[in-house]
């Protein structure tokens with residue numbers, strides 16, 4: 001009599017591993033049908049909804065944790081050209097650099113690449129009758145924006161990011177400069 005090999009474990013593990021990039025793998029969990037951000041995925045930095053609400057402004061919570069979108073040309077960084085870094089507004093991870101920010105007519109901060117490999121994850125987003133690639137912080141799973149393939153070279157990518165999802169830090173400011181002009 002043959003023994004069954006426990007191969008059923010493998011698809012389960014694969015689903016967990018792929019959850020960062022695969023849409024279909026999320027649908028086996030009913031909770032994943034809720035579009036609000038990623039309570040079913042494991043990230044290094046996690047908080048309860050109550051914890052996020054304490055940490056974030058209502059606008060940040062809506063964008064970062066409920067996959068909201070700020071209106072074009074209303075965010076604080078869409079036209080920022082200062083040299084510096086952009087950190088996740090939810091967890092503080094460095095996500096983008098001003099070197100990769102470019103003028104885009106879309107009205108949101110736009111970057112041609114991320115600060116380093118693995119800083120964000122992408123997944124399919126079929127909301128609003130469109131197919132887009134949603135961009136999430138890889139450290140905390142918060143919603144950042146979307147990535148499109150109409151950006152400048154050499155990547156050809158446009159990371160279209162909500163100002164509310166990031167905090168800018170001007171790295172070239174001398175420490176003696178008082179903040180606030």
Ligand SMILES: [Zn+2]
Nearest residue numbers: 088091137140
């Ligand atoms: Zn984050």
